[in-house]
Amino acid sequence: MALRRRSCLLPLALLLLVSSCLAGAATATGKTGQLTVFWGRNKNEGTLKETCDTGLYTSVVISFYSVFGHGRYWGDLSGHDLRGIGADIKHCQSKHIPVFLSIGGGGKDYSLPSSQSAADVADNIWNAHMDGRRQGVFRPFGDAAVDGIDFFIDQGAPDHYDELARKLYSYNKMYRGRTPVRLTATPRCAYPDRRVERALQTGLFERIHVRFYDDAKCSYNHGGLAGVMEQWNKWTAKYPNSHIYLGLAAANVPGKNDNVFVKQLYYDLLPNVQKARNYGGVMLWDRFYDKHSGYGKTVKYWA
Numbered sequence: 001m002a003l004r005r006r007s008c009l010l011p012l013a014l015l016l017l018v019s020s021c022l023a024g025a026a027t028a029t030g031k032t033g034q035l036t037v038f039w040g041r042n043k044n045e046g047t048l049k050e051t052c053d054t055g056l057y058t059s060v061v062i063s064f065y066s067v068f069g070h071g072r073y074w075g076d077l078s079g080h081d082l083r084g085i086g087a088d089i090k091h092c093q094s095k096h097i098p099v100f101l102s103i104g105g106g107g108k109d110y111s112l113p114s115s116q117s118a119a120d121v122a123d124n125i126w127n128a129h130m131d132g133r134r135q136g137v138f139r140p141f142g143d144a145a146v147d148g149i150d151f152f153i154d155q156g157a158p159d160h161y162d163e164l165a166r167k168l169y170s171y172n173k174m175y176r177g178r179t180p181v182r183l184t185a186t187p188r189c190a191y192p193d194r195r196v197e198r199a200l201q202t203g204l205f206e207r208i209h210v211r212f213y214d215d216a217k218c219s220y221n222h223g224g225l226a227g228v229m230e231q232w233n234k235w236t237a238k239y240p241n242s243h244i245y246l247g248l249a250a251a252n253v254p255g256k257n258d259n260v261f262v263k264q265l266y267y268d269l270l271p272n273v274q275k276a277r278n279y280g281g282v283m284l285w286d287r288f289y290d291k292h293s294g295y296g297k298t299v300k301y302w303a
Contacts, residue, residue: 118163119163130171232246
């Protein structure tokens, strides 16, 4: 009987060991191959079409729709000729590269002073840049429609951005089989980012690109791995249903020393952030820096 008992224990031990290994593997995402880049901040970065044709990026974010909330609506694309962007958006989409439009940025010409202003901004975004196409609304990109809206709110009060998110997302109810309004956000790395906190609490954002640069506490070159992971773990835990992206500078931003060297990225930073179940990929700021540094050519294979 003793021999029979031991023969049963060994398979059970192996089963427990295998189950433990599988459970551990399920908690980590690992590489996803997803690389997002911001485009539109420097006319010398090349066209949107050229950006998509590099084969590096799986999505592109146009920046910025930077004037809104007070009856005026406009974007700043740093000298890019608007006339060709619509065709470029369609070209990127034909290559299965979604194109998002980011709202906000570093300027001071935007805010949402009321619920009505949130509704008005949603109406303008929908009709000027997405599938709305109401007659009389100027469409800077012609009949091209972006795939989603990114919230890059760096100025002003946090009020009513949750209402803006809900209103934008509500347009999806008119469609079956597709989601014409996808939402992402690009907050600062210190958790929480109060300016987008209420919006993110709606649970409508599929991706969150956390900016681990231009910050004295949680960028890698200032806070080290511990500084990054302290904040990364908060973001991934708080928003388990969103894909969290590691936002990096594609080269040293002047005066910031924010570039993470590829050796540090490969051996230290990425292996740790990729342990999160909702790790989504890497976001690069921005195409101009990446074009000159070639950073994305390396990161692409590790993201």
